[in-house]
Amino acid sequence: MLDKLGPLGIVGIVILLSGIGLVAYVDFRIAAGLALILAGMGLVVKSLVTGMLQSFGMF
Template sequence: MTVAVTRGMFDKLGTKGIAGVVLLVAGIGIVAYQEPIVAAGIALVVAGLGLVASGLVQSVMGMFGMA
């Protein structure tokens, strides 16, 4: 699996966002070093939370006529 990272993604995230992503990946990496199955579960939970947050933001923006 490859992820294409573009300059636009960094601009949208900002410094705090990039630091958050680095910490998130590092944390899952540390857990994966000891317990790969637990790390996979954590990664799925984080991905699910991201999808829920994205859906909520899109819904709220739609209510305000911005989507």
């Protein structure tokens, strides 16, 4: 999976995880909520991209 992301995607994941870690240092419940929001948004984006690719006949 990491080879498909590229270096910019890996840096993005590192920044994302460090941000959640910083929030978790202050309050764990807020960090858990942010992590759930980000996971949900990721699933929505994946679904939209998959649907778009299917409409073009690519996937």
